Each structure stands twice: as C-alpha cells, then as structure tokens.
Amino acid sequence: MFTGIVQGTAEAVSILEKKDFRTHTIRMPEDQLSGLEPGASVAHNGCCLTVVSMEDDLVSFDLMQETLRITNLGELVTGDRVNFERAAKFGDEIGGHQMSGHIICTAEVTRVIDSENNRQVWFRMPSDLMKYVFTKGYIGIDGISLTIGDVDNDEFNVNLIPETLTRTNMSARQQGDRVNIEIDPQTQAIVDTVERVLNNRNK
Known part of the structure; x- marks a missing residue:
C-alpha cells in the first residue's frame, strides 16, 4: 500500500533491455535506504515494483511486459527521474489517499x-x-x-x-x-x- 505522498525523485542510471522485459536501476537517496532489501516494494511513478538487487545506493527492479505496456516506465531512458515512494507501514500517516500502485x-x-x-x-x-x-x-x-x-x-x-x-x-x-x-x-x-x-x- 502507498499513500501518494512522494518521497522524492530518483535518477535512472542504467536500463537493461530484453525481449518484452527490462531491468532498470535507480540511485536512491541515502536517507531512503534504511531497511530496504530485495523483495521490498517501491512505487516508481506510482507503479508498484519489487526490489530485485541492491549495490550500495543502486537499486534494481524488473519490469514485465504488462508493466511496460500499461505504464510510462517503458519510455524511461538513462538520466530520467522517477517519483518514488516506499511502501507504507501500518501506523504510518496517510497524508494523501490510499493507493495500491496498480496503474490503470x-x-x-x-x-x-x-x-x-x-x-x-x-x-x-x-x-x-x-x-x-x-x-x-x-x-x-x-x-x-x-x-x-x-x-x-x-x-x-x-x-x-x-x-x-x-x-x-x-x-x-x-x-x-x-x-x-x-x-x-x-x-x-x-x-x-x-x-x-x-x-x-x-x-
């Protein structure tokens, strides 16, 4: 679950293209890395993605064909910035409105x-x-x-x-x-x- 209160923007530093699939890596701000690990959810431009690997402040995510079709993430190029929000925890303030990270x-x-x-x-x-x-x-x-x-x-x-x-x-x-x-x-x-x-x- 997400709140719609974006925590900042992150730069796409690399994009690995495969057939109907891509892995992109963003540079996360250091103050947003605490507790982040593979398997965690992070919204990119509102789309819920799963962390697949981390190396220092570089965090990578896989994007399937449907994600590339429905969202604007397939249009990203290196150097673009995405809005990010880490998944909300129970007890967090819902400053915006409840969001699922499922783009329509x-x-x-x-x-x-x-x-x-x-x-x-x-x-x-x-x-x-x-x-x-x-x-x-x-x-x-x-x-x-x-x-x-x-x-x-x-x-x-x-x-x-x-x-x-x-x-x-x-x-x-x-x-x-x-x-x-x-x-x-x-x-x-x-x-x-x-x-x-x-x-x-x-x-």
Whole structure:
C-alpha cells in the first residue's frame, strides 16, 4: 500500500533491455535506504515494483511486459527521474489517499499553465475511464495523490503547489508527456456498483 505522498525523485542510471522485459536501476537517496532489501516494494511513478538487487545506493527492479505496456516506465531512458515512494507501514500517516500502485492507464499532458507559485496541468484520459473522474475527487498521477480540479469531456486538470513541484517530477512535465494514472479505488467501486445496479434494473 502507498499513500501518494512522494518521497522524492530518483535518477535512472542504467536500463537493461530484453525481449518484452527490462531491468532498470535507480540511485536512491541515502536517507531512503534504511531497511530496504530485495523483495521490498517501491512505487516508481506510482507503479508498484519489487526490489530485485541492491549495490550500495543502486537499486534494481524488473519490469514485465504488462508493466511496460500499461505504464510510462517503458519510455524511461538513462538520466530520467522517477517519483518514488516506499511502501507504507501500518501506523504510518496517510497524508494523501490510499493507493495500491496498480496503474490503470496513462494520460497525455495536453496543457501546462504556469502562474506565480502555481502550475495547472491538463490531462487527456481514455474516455471510458472518465466516469471515475470527478471535480474534487482523488486521483493518482505518477504516484502523486492529487485533487481533481476541472473536468471537461475527456480532459481534467490538477493544480500544483510549489512543494509538489519541488518534490516530484511534475515540474518537468510538458505537453505531450504521458503520466501514469491510478483511479481512487473507492470511487471506482462506487461507480461500478451503481452502474451494475442500474443495468440490472433495466433488464
């Protein structure tokens, strides 16, 4: 389980490509290494990955074909930075909202509007998933727990404060970039349940 409170960004220092498979290695900040060992879960841009090996501050993760297909991690190149969050422990403060690290799709950045101390970013998502996107609802974007702003057909926006821009890779996002999306599971459960009940009534 994750909270959507990104702990920082880490640089991808090597990428080993195989057929429908890759291993990438990131350089973790030293203050995030305590207790980290093979088998532990770390979210990269919101996607839950498992540590497979460690050498000092270099931590490696395997990415399967489905992960490469669904997420933006298959687009990473050496030198890119990913948002990371180590798995939450029971008793930790849930500062964002509960997240699983299971990415449902990617969304395209369509507009970036900068103003003093703020950044508004618009995203386009697959239209069949927009039923889960509500103004003031929660959404996970590249592992960041964010509140949805405006919704317009198949697009929505979020508003980012300086702390979020400093702590995450959202300050570098530009039009055309793809970001990982995790829908709030409670919202998804409610929408799917209501939809199923209404469909049954109409039979």
